Amino acid sequence: MKQKESFMAGEADAWFLRNTSSDTTFSLDDFVKKDPALVYLLNQSEEPGKVLEIGAANGYRLAAIKSAFADATCVGVEPSALAVEQGNKAYPNIDLRRGVASDLTSFSAGQFNTVIFGFCLYLCDREDLFKIAAEADRVLADGGRIIIWDFYSTVPFQNHYTPKHGLHSYKMDYAKMFLWNPAYSLEMQKTINSDPAWHPDHNYGLSVLRKRTKGAFIENPYSK
Ligand SMILES: C[S@@+](CC[C@H](N)C(=O)[O-])C[C@H]1O[C@@H](n2cnc3c(N)ncnc32)[C@H](O)[C@@H]1O
Numbered sequence: 001m002k003q004k005e006s007f008m009a010g011e012a013d014a015w016f017l018r019n020t021s022s023d024t025t026f027s028l029d030d031f032v033k034k035d036p037a038l039v040y041l042l043n044q045s046e047e048p049g050k051v052l053e054i055g056a057a058n059g060y061r062l063a064a065i066k067s068a069f070a071d072a073t074c075v076g077v078e079p080s081a082l083a084v085e086q087g088n089k090a091y092p093n094i095d096l097r098r099g100v101a102s103d104l105t106s107f108s109a110g111q112f113n114t115v116i117f118g119f120c121l122y123l124c125d126r127e128d129l130f131k132i133a134a135e136a137d138r139v140l141a142d143g144g145r146i147i148i149w150d151f152y153s154t155v156p157f158q159n160h161y162t163p164k165h166g167l168h169s170y171k172m173d174y175a176k177m178f179l180w181n182p183a184y185s186l187e188m189q190k191t192i193n194s195d196p197a198w199h200p201d202h203n204y205g206l207s208v209l210r211k212r213t214k215g216a217f218i219e220n221p222y223s224k
Helices: 003-019 028-034 036-042 060-068 081-090 126-139
Strands: 049-053 071-079 093-100 111-116 141-150 158-159 168-171 184-193 201-210
Touching: 003 081, 036 060, 036 141, 036 184, 036 201, 049 060, 049 168, 060 071, 060 081, 071 081, 081 093, 093 141, 126 141, 141 168
Parallel strands: 049 071, 049 111, 071 093, 111 141
Antiparallel strands: 141 201, 158 168, 184 201
16 A cells, blocks of 8 residues: 555544644744744745645644735645544635645646645655656746755655554655756755754755746857
């Protein structure tokens, strides 16, 4: 069974039940201080516009974005049926749908200005990474941003996913999924380590990538 099938079949609900309190009220002020993706957005003059968060859980980050940017349209994709149901009830001004990162077919090309990978890439099947990048690129408008908040490691490595035998979590520099393409540039990358012993398992990265197809290829600079 693929990892995404396990998540759709119940592992995502299990994650949600383990990690989310039924209290969906939160103080934006408190949240802002601890969420690097939101802190980044709040410090930019650019509005997030139409936002898609992939692996959105119950949409709490999207709800905070909507509170901060009234004109934003916030959509989330998440495999947990429980999280989607709870989030859609708690935050009626966002739109959460069940799904996985490798299949964004319910969205049209160029529909979003900001695509956020909300700490979900580390759980995705490795054989899906190209498809996931292609789907994010398809739904992202030219000029838009991809924000990746996830584990970060310069050396790719895997761990057993302790809650479920047979699954893995994977750590790498996920910005590399896009940066081979000259249409993508890295606007910002920040890493933090929450462990005083600086163990690589506790390394997190926030990467912001810009998509610009125009000008990605310059005129031939080589004389004939
Ligand atoms: C660590 S949680 C992060 C939740 C939230 N975005 C955050 O930043 O707190 C990972 C989320 O990714 C979801 N997930 C797992 N596999 C996924 C996949 N293939 N595609 C999209 N989301 C997935 C999980 O159900 C879970 O809600």
